Amino acid sequence: MRLTAIYIFITSIFTAFSTVFASAPINLQRLDAPQVSQQVIDRVLSLGQLGTASLMLALGIIIYALIAGVLGITRRNAQLQTSARYAAVATFLALSTAMMCMEAALLTDDFTVQYVAQHSSVPAPLWVKVVMLWGALEGSILLWAWILSLYTAILAMNTPNHALRPWALNIMQFVQLFFVLVLAFVANPFTLNASGLFVGPGPNSLLQNHxxxxxxxxxxxxxxxxxxxxxxxxxxxxxxxxxxxxxxxxxxxxxxxxxxxxxxxxxxxxxxxxxxxxxxxxxxxxxxxxxxxxxxxxxxxxxxxxxxxxxxxxxxxxxxxxxxxxxxxxxxxxxxxxxxxxxxxxxxxxxxxxxxxxxxxxxxxxxxxxxxxxxxxxxxDHSELDAVVSRESxxxxxxxxxxxxxxMILLGTLFPLIVELFSGEKVTVGAPFFNQMSVPIFLAIFLLMGIGPLLPWRKAEHQSVIRNLLWMCGVGIIAAAIAYVLGIRRVYPLITIAISGYNIASLGLLISAAVVPRARLSKRNSLQVFRQYAFENRRRFGSMIVHLGVIVTALGIMGASAYRIDEQVKVDFGTSTQFRSYELRAIDMFEEQVPGRGTVGANVEVWQNNRKIDTLRPRINVFVHDGVTQQQPVPTADVLYRVQHDVYLTLSGSLSRDQAFVILRVVQSPLVMWIWIGGFIMAFGTLYCVIPSASERKQERLAMQGSPTNSGNTIS
Amino acid sequence: MMRLVWVLLIVAAVAALFFYGMNRDPDARDKIRSGLVGKPAQNFELTTYERFQPTYGDTFGIAIVQEPLGIEGVTASETNIASATPEQTIPIHNTPLVLNFWASWCGPCRAEAPLLEEMWGKYQSEVLFLGVNTQEPNQNNANKFLDEFNWSFPNVVDAKSRVGIQYGVFGLPETFFIKKDGTVSFKYAGPLTAEIFEREVQKIIP
Incomplete structure (x- = not known):
């Protein structure tokens, strides 16, 4: 009880302090700008000030948490440590208030807040206003700090009592201190818009587009x-x-x-x-x-x-x-x-x-x-590698x-800067360098990914390694051979396909190595055993899912970068043109007016084997007035997602109402969809690893209750 | 201790590189100019504030006659201010134009408002002025603003802020000096001074 009272007392001192501190610059601005209308001043006293005040409050709580945390450790005072933990929750609440202030300012078009004036606009769609919170510098730091405070609060309340916890929380608070200091004094999203400038009519159109x-x-x-x-x-x-x-x-x-x-x-x-x-x-x-x-x-x-x-x-x-x-x-x-x-x-x-x-x-x-x-x-390290061929190696x-x-990437990214430092010349390092360097390294990692998990710890028996490798290489070679027959002749794609086959075989071997002996022992059918294995060894099985995602993504990247077709075609409306196996029929043009922008585009039907597959609507977001096309259009693609390849249409050149033709840029990227699917599989696999299995949950519950378990380390 | 010195050396080297990078002239790194200067002004037509309607018509705007040059681009040939009443005393066709974007909540707009009226008095026989109210949440305040400064040059309402966006307006006030042939001669962001105004208006007077 006493602890809570001390905590509330200190927090309220900080609140009072920060409110005074936060309102000082605002009063100054009021004196400086007497010509600003009363309406502006009425608003000044609301969201911007509240936001700054909550940032200051967060700052105060963080400083308190750090002092209490460090003193709690050095003086071995458990109450101070507990207080520091609760302060982490308070920080989260203060930063949540700041987040809400910013959202409220964005949604009500409160241009007295400079961030809103700079990055939002009256006609922007609702969802753009909502996400504009993290669409620019200050807001993105606010989001970062908020997530950090959320994690710190969860850590403070949820981590079991452990000797590492107090210092870990202090480190988190220290990182948080930096972010909130930046927010409060350098990039304050709640800075008031005393100048009347609103820099930037709404968010970047490229960001709004998706x-x-x-x-x-x-x-x-x-x-x-x-x-x-x-x-x-x-x-x-x-x-x-x-x-x-x-x-x-x-x-x-x-x-x-x-x-x-x-x-x-x-x-x-x-x-x-x-x-x-x-x-x-x-x-x-x-x-x-x-x-x-x-x-x-x-x-x-x-x-x-x-x-x-x-x-x-x-x-x-x-x-x-x-x-x-x-x-x-x-x-x-x-x-x-x-x-x-x-x-x-x-x-x-x-x-x-x-x-x-x-x-x-x-x-x-x-x-x-x-x-x-x-x-x-x-x-x-005190122990050394036992053998060259082992999982650890x-x-x-x-x-x-x-x-x-x-x-390699760090060097390539910083190389222009390093060169300029020493010779004053301006150079750029482009994609060819990175591709040339990274593809071989990736393929080597890809090779290791297949064999690594199959090797036992410490020392592998050569016989089993060779047997596994034979299987894997066999599948890899067959996969590459099929690809070769199907017309893939380039070296890197063939290697990628071979290694993907080899990796699939590796996953198969891993599962069979786990399932077959268990099934033999328990005399149950292997599907049941597999299900039990997958549910109980979540980390092991989850890692296999992630690796499958990597294979899928790698194949997608291979297809989309090595076999991409990029063409420009001119089609008259009402006629059609052949693009690979597709017939592109330019039907007509369409126009749309939405607040803030106008759109012109073309309806293009995609046909294959005399069957209509889809209608694509590539468009140009452009400002149209009285049918006169204006400057600086933003071409926006429309994509037909297909399993084997995407058909990606953008408009090239301009499009006006009386124009009888359309110029299309058509990109066919094989397998590109599988990059996203692979990413989804990787994320799912990670989630699968993270969710504890029933036995893990039981152990954790025991650990939280303080019951002795075989080790305190099962909490993951 | 020796190891700490190594760490310090590494950190110092990294610091040197980035501090150098931070202190380079950002303009030299990538120069950004206003995209509109030297290019044709963009067409629009907006509703005139009621008080200007008897003199300037219900709507007011720019219509630049464009000659299409194939698919790649267009060029402008002359300005043509649209929709005015025929018995106009002020030249509104084929004239240089000062285009000013403003809003009532904007302090600097208030600061420059008297200057604009003064300059309009001085140059109205040679140059047309047009005020565009944009990014305005409340039109009552805009009308109060016009009452307060009693501008006599025409003003229009950009109700959906579309024209402001079209012109890439990134702050208020912002003023465009447009030549007779429709090309943008100069763009100024922030409150104008008499000096800048005189200098730039001379460039667009033929």
């Missing part, structure tokens, strides 16, 4: 924040000198979830780019794409590395470095995309926050690397490849 843009950033931040949790526990492990494996066991589920969200985010970004950017591609090795991909690579390596550590007590320092890299790379990416250091098609532009993200990045890099090297004697090799890939 619903995918509404979820892509959320997935991204859920991923980044999810991966902050294992980082916080790793640092806590180093600080408390408990560099064993507890920190990763405690956070395994968070790691997997973070990884799953990041995977989904990257795939969603690719899909958005495919549907919206009008060139029918999904990945361009743009800096912004690269910086989201690098943490994914190191996180993938980390997920595999922690399995080795769990089983063999090896790779301790390696895993530490990987999680440090993952977290720092996610901050580096945020810095690079928001500072204007690199030229990119979709950077947030030269914001004032760049320098702060840079300082935070350098601080985190120095502190975390410093901690790792200071504890080096403790995290150093294949995982280690895979990890080395993931890291090689990361550094």
């Amino acid at each position: 619903w995918m843009m509404a979820i892509h950033p959320i997935l991204m931040y859920l991923g980044f924040v999810g991966l902050t949790v294992p980082f916080a526990f790793a640092m806590a492990a180093l600080i408390t000198k408990r560099p064993g494996s507890e920190w990763m066991r405690l956070t395994r589920r968070w790691t997997l979830m973070g990884w799953g969200f990041l995977t989904a985010a990257i795939i969603a970004g690719g899909w958005w780019s495919y549907e919206v950017l009008g060139w029918g591609g999904f990945w361009a090795w743009d800096p912004v794409e690269n910086v989201s991909f690098m943490p994914w690579l190191t996180a993938t390596a980390f997920i595999h590395g922690i399995q080795v550590q769990e089983r063999r007590r090896m790779l301790k320092s390696w895993n530490m470095m990987l999680i440090v890299l993952t977290f720092t790379l996610s901050i580096l990416g945020t810095f690079l995309t928001r500072s204007g250091v690199l030229s990119s098609i979709h950077a947030f532009g030269d914001g004032p926050v760049g320098i702060f993200f840079l300082i935070f990045f350098l601080l985190v890099l120095f502190a975390s690397l410093g901690l790792v090297v200071m504890r080096w004697d403790q995290v150093r 294949s995982y280690l090799l895979g990890n080395v490849l993931f890291l090689a890939m990361t550094f």
Whole structure:
């Protein structure tokens, strides 16, 4: 009781303090701008101020939580530690208030809030106004901070009492402190619009064009924040000198979830780019794409590395470095995309926050690397590889490849900057470099993915390895041969298909190795045994699902990049043209008027074998007035999704009312749909791993009740 | 301790690279100019505020006669201000134009409003002025704004903010100086000063 009272007392002091603090600049502005109408001032006193006040409140609570958390540890005061945990929930509530203020301001077109004035507009559709919260710099940081506070609150309330928990929470609060400081003082989304400027008529039209843009950033931040949790526990492990494996066991589920969200985010970004950017591609090795991909690579390596550590007590320092890299790379990416250091098609532009993200990045890099090297004697591996051919060695090799890939991308992304630093010349590193470097590395990882899980820990028997390899290679060669007969002659696609076949065989072998002996022992039919196996070994089976997703995605990428057909055709309305196996009939043009923009487009029927398959409506979002076509049209594609390939139509050139023809850009991308399906399978597989099986749930319940179990480590 | 020094060195090297990157001239990295300058102004036609309707007609706008040059682009030949009454005293066809976007909630618009009226008094025989009210949640406030400043040049309502979007207006006020042939000569974002106004208006007077 007393504790709660102290807590409420301190929170209310902070509230009072922050309200005074928050209202001071507003009063100044009122004096400065007497000409601003009364209506504006009435609004000034509402949402903008409330939002800033809740940010200040959050800031105060975070500072309190950090002080209470650290004092609680140094003085071994359990009450202070508990208070710090409750403060994490309070932070979440304060930031939720800020989120609600921003949504309210966006939905009511409150242009007195600068963020709304800059990024929203009266005629924007409702859903665009809703998602505009994370459509620009300040709001996206707010969303990030909010998710971070949500995770911290869940961690504070849900993690079992463990020696690592207090420090891990402090690290989370420290990261949160940075974000809220940036929000409060550098990129405050609630800054008042004293100037009357509204910069930008609504959101970027490219972002408005697709619903995918509404979820892509959320997935991204859920991923980044999810991966902050294992980082916080790793640092806590180093600080408390408990560099064993507890920190990763405690956070395994968070790691997997973070990884799953990041995977989904990257795939969603690719899909958005495919549907919206009008060139029918999904990945361009743009800096912004690269910086989201690098943490994914190191996180993938980390997920595999922690399995080795769990089983063999090896790779301790390696895993530490990987999680440090993952977290720092996610901050580096945020810095690079928001500072204007690199030229990119979709950077947030030269914001004032760049320098702060840079300082935070350098601080985190120095502190975390410093901690790792200071504890080096403790995290150093004591056991060594028993054999070259073993599961741990294949995982280690895979990890080395993931890291090689990361550094290749990092180098390629930063190369222009490095060159300019030393020679002053401006260079660009384009897709050819990245493709040339990454495809062989990917194929090597792809090879390891098949054999790795089949190898036993410690030391493999050569006989069984060779038997498995023979099966896998056999299937791979047959797959490649079929592809060859079907007309695929290029080297990389053939190799990809062969390795995919080999991987499918590997999955089959894994399942049969698990199911066949069990079925023999229990004398039940193998389907029942398989079902039981799949339900109880969720992590193992989930990883197989994820690997299946990887195979599917790899095949999709192979087809869409190696066998893409991109043509321009001119069709008169009322006539048709042949494109590969399709007949494209240009029917007529159509016009639409929606608030904020006008649209012209063409109805194009797609026929195959004298059967109509679909009507596509590629269009140009354009501003039309009295039938006169205006400048700067935004071509918008329409896509026919098919299992074997997509037919992607965009309008080339302009289209006006009296025009008798239409020029179409037709892109046929084989298998491109399977990239998205593969991404979905990967996300599903991750979810499958994360949901605990019945026996795990039972153990967890016991652990939460404090009953002794065989180890406290089963909480994942 | 030696190891910490190594970490420090690595971090310092990374810091040096990025601080250099941050301090490059952003303009040199990728120069961005207003896309409309030098290009034809865009056509529109909007409802005139009631108070201007007797003089300027119910609707008012720009109609640039365009000569299509194939499929790739169009060029403008002359401005043509549409829909005015025939007994117009002020030249409204084939004239240079100052196009001003404003809203009642915008403080700087208020700041420059008297200047615009003053300049209209000075140049109305040579240049046409047109005010476009855009991004306005409440038309009552817009009418109060017009009452307050008593502008005598025509003003129209961009009720759905479409014309503002068309012109890529990213802040209020924003003013476009358009030549007689319909090309945009200059765009200014923010409250105008007499100096800038005089300099730019001279460029569009033939």
